[in-house]
Amino acid sequence: MNFAQVLVNSLITASELGIIAVGLTLTFSLLKFANFAHVETAVAGAYLAWTLNVRLGLNFAVSIAAAVLVMGLAGVVIDRLVFRIFRNADDVAPMIASLGLAIAIRYSMQAIFGPRFLRYDFGIAPGMRIVGAFVTRQQVWILGIVLLAIVGFHILLQYTTIGKAMRATSTNPELAQASGVNTEWVIAWVWFLGTAFAALGGALVAWDTQLVPELGFNLVIPVFCVVLIGGVGSVYGALLGALVVGLAVNFGVAVNFAPLANLIGGADWVSSLRIPADYKPAIVYLAVVLILLLRPSGFMRRELA
Amino acid sequence: MDQLANFGIYLMGITSISLMLAISLDLQVGNCGIVNFGQVVFLTVGAYATAIALGRGSGAVPAVCWGVLAGVLFGLLMSISVRNMSGTYWGILSLSLAEIVRIIALNERWLTGGANGISVLVTVQYLPWIIAGSTLAVLLLVGLLLGSPFGRTIRLIREGDRLPMALGKNVLLLKMETMALGGAIGGLAGAYYALMQRYMSPDDAKPIETFIIWAMVVVGGRGNVWGIVLGTVLIQAFYTGTRFLTGLFDIPADTLAALRLVTIGLLITLVTMFRPQGLLPERRRIYPL
Numbered sequence: 001m002n003f004a005q006v007l008v009n010s011l012i013t014a015s016e017l018g019i020i021a022v023g024l025t026l027t028f029s030l031l032k033f034a035n036f037a038h039v040e041t042a043v044a045g046a047y048l049a050w051t052l053n054v055r056l057g058l059n060f061a062v063s064i065a066a067a068v069l070v071m072g073l074a075g076v077v078i079d080r081l082v083f084r085i086f087r088n089a090d091d092v093a094p095m096i097a098s099l100g101l102a103i104a105i106r107y108s109m110q111a112i113f114g115p116r117f118l119r120y121d122f123g124i125a126p127g128m129r130i131v132g133a134f135v136t137r138q139q140v141w142i143l144g145i146v147l148l149a150i151v152g153f154h155i156l157l158q159y160t161t162i163g164k165a166m167r168a169t170s171t172n173p174e175l176a177q178a179s180g181v182n183t184e185w186v187i188a189w190v191w192f193l194g195t196a197f198a199a200l201g202g203a204l205v206a207w208d209t210q211l212v213p214e215l216g217f218n219l220v221i222p223v224f225c226v227v228l229i230g231g232v233g234s235v236y237g238a239l240l241g242a243l244v245v246g247l248a249v250n251f252g253v254a255v256n257f258a259p260l261a262n263l264i265g266g267a268d269w270v271s272s273l274r275i276p277a278d279y280k281p282a283i284v285y286l287a288v289v290l291i292l293l294l295r296p297s298g299f300m301r302r303e304l305a
Numbered sequence: 306m307d308q309l310a311n312f313g314i315y316l317m318g319i320t321s322i323s324l325m326l327a328i329s330l331d332l333q334v335g336n337c338g339i340v341n342f343g344q345v346v347f348l349t350v351g352a353y354a355t356a357i358a359l360g361r362g363s364g365a366v367p368a369v370c371w372g373v374l375a376g377v378l379f380g381l382l383m384s385i386s387v388r389n390m391s392g393t394y395w396g397i398l399s400l401s402l403a404e405i406v407r408i409i410a411l412n413e414r415w416l417t418g419g420a421n422g423i424s425v426l427v428t429v430q431y432l433p434w435i436i437a438g439s440t441l442a443v444l445l446l447v448g449l450l451l452g453s454p455f456g457r458t459i460r461l462i463r464e465g466d467r468l469p470m471a472l473g474k475n476v477l478l479l480k481m482e483t484m485a486l487g488g489a490i491g492g493l494a495g496a497y498y499a500l501m502q503r504y505m506s507p508d509d510a511k512p513i514e515t516f517i518i519w520a521m522v523v524v525g526g527r528g529n530v531w532g533i534v535l536g537t538v539l540i541q542a543f544y545t546g547t548r549f550l551t552g553l554f555d556i557p558a559d560t561l562a563a564l565r566l567v568t569i570g571l572l573i574t575l576v577t578m579f580r581p582q583g584l585l586p587e588r589r590r591i592y593p594l
Contacts, residue, residue: 034393085578092340092392093577096523099342100573103516103566111563217512221404224397282408285401292398293386 004133006254012139012208014239014246015146020201020219021226021238022153023075023194029170029233030190031083033094038198039223040105041078043216045071045199046206047109047118054121063120068199075195076188102216110213118211142204149200150239153193157235162189170233222249222284228291245284252283316545318433318501321440324537325494327521328447328530329487335527335587336451337483338463340392343383343403344518347488349510350375351495353410356423356505365429369496376492377485379406384484400512407510422506425499436497443490448530450486459483460528513566517544520569523576526583535585540569 024038049067052058058066082101086094125137157163168176169186177183205215226245230237258273275283326348333339354375358368386398410417417423429435450456459479461469466476499505517540525536547565550556556564576583 034397082574082578090392092396093581095340095393095396096519097574097577099516099519100570100575100577103513103570104574105570107563107566107570111560111567115559221397221401228397276412278412279408282405285405285408288401289386289398289405292394 002132004131006250008130008133008135008139010243010246010250012142012246013250014242015143016201016205016208017219017222017226017245018201018239018242019146019149019204020198021223021230021242022150022235023190023197024223025227025230025233025235025238026166026170026190026194028227030173030187031087031094033083033086033091033098034224035083035098036095036220037078037098037101037105038194039202039219040102040216041071041075041195042198042202042205042219043109043211043213044074044105044202045195046202046211046215047113048199049203050113050118050120050206050211054118057121060120060122064200064203067203068196071199072192072196075191075198078195079187079191102220106213106216113213115213118206120207120211122207136208138207142208145200145204149197153197153235156193162186166190218281221281221288225284225288225291228288245287248287249280249283253277253280314433315501316541318436318497320537320541321433321436322494322498322501323518323521323541324440324534325443325490325497326518327525327533327537328443329490329494330518331522331527331530331533332447332490333483333487335522335529335533336456336463337459337480338392339480339483340396341383341399341487342396342512342515342519343399343401344491345510345512345514346379346383346399346403346406347376347491348495348498348514349403349406349410349505350379351492352499352505352509353417353423353495354492355496355499356425357416359425359427359499360423365427365500368427369493369500372496372499373489373492376488376490376495378488380484380486380488380491381481383488384481400515403510403512403515407507410510411507418506420507422504422508425503425505427500429500432497432500436501439493439497443493444530444534447490451530455479455482516573517569520573522583523573524583526585526587528587529583529585532583532585532587536583539584543568 020039020042024035027033027035027038045067048070049063052063052066053060056063078101082097083094086097122138127134127136129135155163157167165176165181165186166189168179168181169183173183176186202215205219222245226238226241229241229244230239253275256272256274258271261273326344329347330341330344333341333344351372355368355372358371359365363371383399383402386395411420413419451460458469458474461472461474462476462479469476469479498509502509521536521540522533523536524539525534526532544565547561550561
């Protein structure tokens with residue numbers, strides 16, 4: 001096992017999952033329902049960036065920025081059109097509606113762009129070696145962009161009026177409203193930021209790997225897993241959760257469990273006992289099942305920020 | 306003409322299988338309030354159990370029984386986790402469980418044939434008629450059961466755990482019974498699916514199958530058996546009918562398939578938004594005080 005390589009891969013996975021999960025954890029805690037369409041908006045953002053970049057020939061950075069902005073606004077529109085109706089409903093109805101929306105978005109992408117793999121138009125730069133790990137230029141950029149976005153979000157949340165209003169509304173909506181916070185305005189902001197971050201994450205995942213309509217399907221449970229580990233509503237918890245999931249899936253398939261098995265004392269001495277790489281997605285699914293059974297409230301104290 | 310008749314009989318069989326899965330889902334969601342986003346898993350385990358049993362030389366009837374048993378066991382396994390979990394978390398959990406089963410089916414080639422799937426070489430005479438007959442029996446049974454004290458109690462559980470608990474009902478046991486029964490019906494549907502398609506592969510276990518069944522239940526009307534029948538027939542007719550559109554319009558078949566699913570998704574969203582009770586709402590009996 002190349003320790004440095006697996007660590008780098010884990011960090012990349014974590015930053016991609018983390019930036020997508022931030023928006024999900026915010027709407028989850030504010031509106032009290034699990035939005036299954038969230039990751040699909042991430043993929044839609046990636047496709048929008050591809051259209052601008054490859055079809056219209058715009059600069060790569062400009063394409064991503066434009067897609068992020070447009071998807072942020074689309075998030076607000078989705079909330080107004082679909083989820084506003086469910087403000088006073090139970091948690092199941094909006095979840096079912098979001099599921100229908102997720103299916104509609106995913107297969108719209110498939111109808112428009114087809115099932116083939118797409119790539120961004122971006123000059124291929126040589127990768128580099130950092131302490132024994134092979135890293136591509138994209139991956140360095142991804143880490144940098146995600147870090148920047150997170151720091152920006154932290155500043156917004158802690159030091160601006162809208163950030164304070166968001167934290168107040170998440171902690172106690174009635175009290176926030178009584179104190180003069182326009183909660184509908186805050187909700188609109190949360191949708192804008194959450195969906196914009198998702199679109200950014202989606203574009204980065206597609207940049208790092210490839211763009212296919214099933215991308216959202218492969219991401220939905222891992223992103224929920226990140227949110228659940230971090231505790232619903234906790235932005236920093238989600239980032240920690242992303243790190244845990246990134247490390248778990250990458251080290252899970254890289255580690256040789258044979259010494260552990262021999263230590264426990266199986267019938268025969270084994271030299272190699274690995275989780276097959278095909279089971280990589282199952283690690284996350286199993287983690288979700290265990291978390292929900294053992295600690296449905298997550299591992300962090302529940303609070304925004 | 307013969308071909309048309311054969312197609313009609315095949316359609317009857319497939320619609321019956323869908324109807325069984327929809328009734329099973331409605332039993333869980335519409336009556337007991339258990340939000341199952343992994344409904345396809347019953348089809349998966351039922352079909353694989355039947356196909357594997359047939360492959361090892363079992364007769365058709367015992368093989369179907371294995372399918373039902375697999376459904377029951379998986380229903381019980383899922384219900385252990387149901388305890389007092391909210392709808393949201395159970396949705397995520399059941400989706401994950403169904404995916405784990407699909408990944409196992411995809412990778413354990415010695416058991417399931419992996420991505421190539423597993424073929425069924427047994428032919429059963431009058432199979433579509435048997436399936437339709439079984440579906441009628443299931444429909445009747447579930448209808449009777451829902452009218453019984455058991456049905457009233459699980460509908461009470463749907464509205465919240467506290468009242469049935471205060472009345473001394475064993476909520477966990479009732480949820481387990483509901484899931485076991487739902488699993489049995491779903492497993493039976495899976496067994497018939499394997500016999501009818503003569504093949505089962507992980508492709509038939511994808512989550513989208515779950516959501517097509519959800520569309521049937523949501524559109525038809527949760528908690529109303531006739532609503533489920535109507536929803537199943539409508540969605541199945543839409544699904545089959547639009548297949549013939551490829552010839553009429555100049556649209557590639559896979560684009561049309563994607564558009565079909567876009568419609569299914571929008572239907573789920575729009576019905577949940579504007580007519581949450583579905584086309585045929587549940588008839589709630591009002592008891593005078």
